[in-house]
Amino acid sequence: MERLRVAVLGAGTMGHGIAQAAAQAGAEVALRDVEPAAVERGLSGIRRFLEKGVEKGKIMATDRDAALARIRGTTDLASALREADLVIEAVPEKLDLKRRVFAEVVDLAPEGSTLATNTSSLSIAAIAEALPEKDRGRVVGMHFFNPVPIMKLVEVVRGPESSDDSVETALDLARSMGKEPIVVRDAPGFATSRLGVAIGLEAIRMLEEDVASAEDIDRAMVLGYNHPMGPLRLTDLVGLDVRLGIAEYLAKELGPRFEPPALLRRMVEDGHLGQKSGRGFYAWK
Numbered sequence: 660m661e662r663l664r665v666a667v668l669g670a671g672t673m674g675h676g677i678a679q680a681a682a683q684a685g686a687e688v689a690l691r692d693v694e695p696a697a698v699e700r701g702l703s704g705i706r707r708f709l710e711k712g713v714e715k716g717k718i719m720a721t722d723r724d725a726a727l728a729r730i731r732g733t734t735d736l737a738s739a740l741r742e743a744d745l746v747i748e749a750v751p752e753k754l755d756l757k758r759r760v761f762a763e764v765v766d767l768a769p770e771g772s773t774l775a776t777n778t779s780s781l782s783i784a785a786i787a788e789a790l791p792e793k794d795r796g797r798v799v800g801m802h803f804f805n806p807v808p809i810m811k812l813v814e815v816v817r818g819p820e821s822s823d824d825s826v827e828t829a830l831d832l833a834r835s836m837g838k839e840p841i842v843v844r845d846a847p848g849f850a851t852s853r854l855g856v857a858i859g860l861e862a863i864r865m866l867e868e869d870v871a872s873a874e875d876i877d878r879a880m881v882l883g884y885n886h887p888m889g890p891l892r893l894t895d896l897v898g899l900d901v902r903l904g905i906a907e908y909l910a911k912e913l914g915p916r917f918e919p920p921a922l923l924r925r926m927v928e929d930g931h932l933g934q935k936s937g938r939g940f941y942a943w944k
């Protein structure tokens with residue numbers, strides 16, 4: 660059988676993780692970002708992860724090499740898309756940007772290819788509206804979790820116009836990556852972001868109100884509820900800017916219970932974005 664050809668747009672934390680997982684599942688992957696440095700950062704993240712996997716005895720050196728050989732980095736959108744069966748968009752979480760990307764993609768990707776978005780909360784219908792009516796059925800949500808190569812869930816989001824074919828293509832790729840996909844209706848925040856952000860925002864409000872230290876709030880959920888990681892540390896891992904963007908959107912769509920706390924806004928304004936900036940609720944190396 661011919662290998663699936665996947666184009667991943669955006670080589671950031673999620674994009675390069677998705678590219679890696681797709682290549683490990685046997686797909687031919689083009690990983691595209693706008694700047695050569697961003698592409699290189701994505702590729703070196705993949706090399707590092709695979710290398711660690713080999714050191715841990717989780718990945719065979721031959722599989723590492725085969726996966727790396729299946730990933731091609733590029734800044735050229737047309738060449739990334741030319742032969743793609745499935746496009747996965749993982750650019751920053753801004754509706755306008757995603758709509759612009761999809762409008763460009765539809766002119767360059769093969770007719771009939773599936774167009775997936777890794778949005779963590781935005782409406783699939785609103786993104787698909789950027790396309791001519793006949794192409795809207797090609798759009799589907801494929802929401803991955805960080806770190807992508809390890810996390811088992813993919814939320815496959817069925818927009819009101821998503822075709823059965825698009826949903827099946829997304830489910831098949833997720834399963835071939837060893838994930839356990841769920842299918843979710845196109846409701847704000849889907850299943851995961853809505854619940855995850857609710858806990859994260861409340862934890863930040865508790866820190867604002869001096870209920871306990873960041874460490875102890877996290878410890879409460881780790882030891883008391885068996886969460887693998889506390890909500891503040893997890894916010895650092897996801898990115899405070901990312902969480903703020905989702906909270907603002909959910910507040911607009913679902914009401915004031917998702918209104919971002921002042922502390923979160925302040926930290927983002929000050930550039931404390933979590934692990935990626937070296938400082939969030941914790942200091943990171």
Ligand code: CAA
Pocket residue numbers: 708709710711712713715717718778779803804805806809810852855887888893897901
């Ligand atoms: N290659 C291959 N396997 C690796 C690996 C590597 N480089 N690194 C780790 N692994 C494997 C480990 O061997 C281990 O496998 P087993 O369970 O089979 O032993 C597994 O991955 C877990 O790794 P560790 O035990 O070393 O790490 P850990 O115990 O510190 O767990 C974690 C790491 C899984 C990330 C854990 O901290 C966790 O679950 N954190 C929460 C993550 C989370 O909630 N993510 C969702 C964020 S929200 C999001 O992403 C959505 C959004 O829209 C913003």
